[in-house]
Amino acid sequence: MKELNLIEVEQVSGAGAIMDAAGALGAGIGAVIDAMNHDLTQSSQNAGQILGENIGKIVESHLGLHFPGSVRF
Secondary structure, three states: OOOOOHHHHHHHHOOOHHHHHHHHHHHHHHHHHHHHOOOOOOHHHHHHHHHHHHHHHHHHHHHHHHOOOOOOO
8 A cells, every 4th residue: 555645645635734724814804704794603704714725625636736746835
C-alpha cells in the first residue's frame, strides 16, 4: 500500500490551508452581515463559512490537479 504525502492527504481529506483560510474569511464576512442585521443565530456566519470552505476545496483541487507535488501549503 502506498504511503500518502502531505499534499495527497490534504486532497483526500479536503482539509487544506486554502480551505481553512477561505472558510475563515467567509465566516468573518457572515459575522459582519449578522451584526448588521442583529441576527443572533449566526446563520450568515455559518453559511459564509461553508461557502468559503467549498470555494477553498475547489481551488485546492485545481492546484492539486495542475501542479501535483509542487504546491506546498
